[in-house]
Amino acid sequence: MKAAVVETFGPPETLTFKEVPDPVPGPGEVVVDVTAAGVGYVDGLLVQGLYQVKPPLPYVPGNEFAGVISAVGDKVTHLAVGQRVMGTAPGAYADKLKAPALICLPTPDDMSDAIAAGFAISYATALYAWRDCGKAQAGETALVLGAAGGVGQAAIAVAKTMGLRVIAAASTEDKRAAAMAAGADEAVDYTADNWRDTLKALTRESGLDLVYDPVGGTLAEAAMRSLSPGGRHLVVGFAAGDIPKVGLNIPLLKRCAIVGADWGGEIRANPALAAEQFGTLLGWIADGSLTPAPVTTRPMAELPQALRDQLDRKLVGKLVMVA
Known part of the structure; x- marks a missing residue:
């Protein structure tokens, strides 16, 4: 599969796209074919090594995703191949990512993948x-x-x-x-x-x-x-x-x-809170009391410029990269 890869910390313009092995799900994990990935300010800091936490190199950036499950690991019973999901997990700027099944939320039928990819965080x-x-x-x-x-x-x-x-x-x-x-x-x-x-x-x-x-x-x-x-x-x-x-x-x-x-930090310390929060938010969407703001999209190939624009505060609204 193709993925954006950070091999050395530096400006977003140094990101490269390369072929990497497809992920394989372990017990309790799923593989998601990524259709959309959100762009956040933290993503631009991470690729430069300027965030409080530095991921080990090399790594695939991106933390918000939406897509379709293409494989499930053992002990996954609540999700199935072909199901649309959304969530937050590292490695979203790629054709596929591996994520714990517990953090994957079924995408509402009336929510586009672009909106879903910019929603969670x-x-x-x-x-x-x-x-x-x-x-x-x-x-x-x-x-x-x-x-x-x-x-x-x-x-x-x-x-x-x-x-x-x-x-x-x-x-x-x-x-x-x-x-x-x-x-x-x-x-x-x-x-x-x-x-x-x-x-x-x-x-x-x-x-x-x-x-x-x-x-x-x-x-x-x-x-x-x-x-x-x-x-x-x-x-x-x-x-x-x-x-x-x-x-x-x-x-x-x-x-x-x-x-x-x-x-x-709160979710790392209290993981159970995430399910309650997303349940509240998706419930508000279902009853019409919350309408997510529109997003803009760009092709994944433009990711380096997208991260630069995010860092330079040139964006209005949420930007989402799409396959």
């Missing part, structure tokens, strides 16, 4: 952050930073399903329009000098209840200063490239909380 992270970390309550007001990206649009969709009022922060008119189309109630330009004054006006001076922050950088402190007493700043990632150093006088004086929302 972003939407589960949003649910974990809002519900489990932020204790969000219907009627509260939340700010989503980086709101036009795939992570931001997922956060908006889940927040609206939970009954939150969402203010989207994005840098350009097109990106703010995309965030509004994803369901945000208001949008602000965080590059404007007076953007915190705009937030005050939108919250009638009371401040924000929650901040969803996958960006970091200089935006983090400004957003945190806009929280109300009892507010929660949810740390999701650092797409800006800089890990902010925030003075602890801010949470002290604001009487607010900084909460880490590392979904991957």
Whole structure:
């Protein structure tokens, strides 16, 4: 089979496509013929060796997938050859991948493979952050930073399903329009000098209840200063490239909380939570209360440029590579 292979850590442009052996499922595993694979900011960091965890070389990148099961291992009873599945597992940028059967979710009949491939990580992270970390309550007001990206649009969709009022922060008119189309109630330009004054006006001076922050950088402190007493700043990632150093006088004086929302770390420590989260999310889709945001697609051959565009924050919405 053909796969994108990282042989040495470096820029996405150094990725090569080569023939590698087909995977063979072991007990409790399945092989999936990959039809679509999501692109995330972490993928671009991993291929450069810049993420907190470095996979052993050589390795096949990609962590979100959708496709069709082509082989099942012993002790797999709930999945069958020919079944459409989605999930998160390493090695998604390839014709085939091997994954534990327990992490493969049957793809809903009315969900395309492209939507399915961009769903698992972003939407589960949003649910974990809002519900489990932020204790969000219907009627509260939340700010989503980086709101036009795939992570931001997922956060908006889940927040609206939970009954939150969402203010989207994005840098350009097109990106703010995309965030509004994803369901945000208001949008602000965080590059404007007076953007915190705009937030005050939108919250009638009371401040924000929650901040969803996958960006970091200089935006983090400004957003945190806009929280109300009892507010929660949810740390999701650092797409800006800089890990902010925030003075602890801010949470002290604001009487607010900084909460880490590392979904991957939580699932590694508490794997059973994943099944509950995906059950909740897919249940919302089934009853019509959650509509995943649209995605854009590119052919897998364009993966190096896609990762570069993701790192340079040129993308609007979720990008998915397709076979």
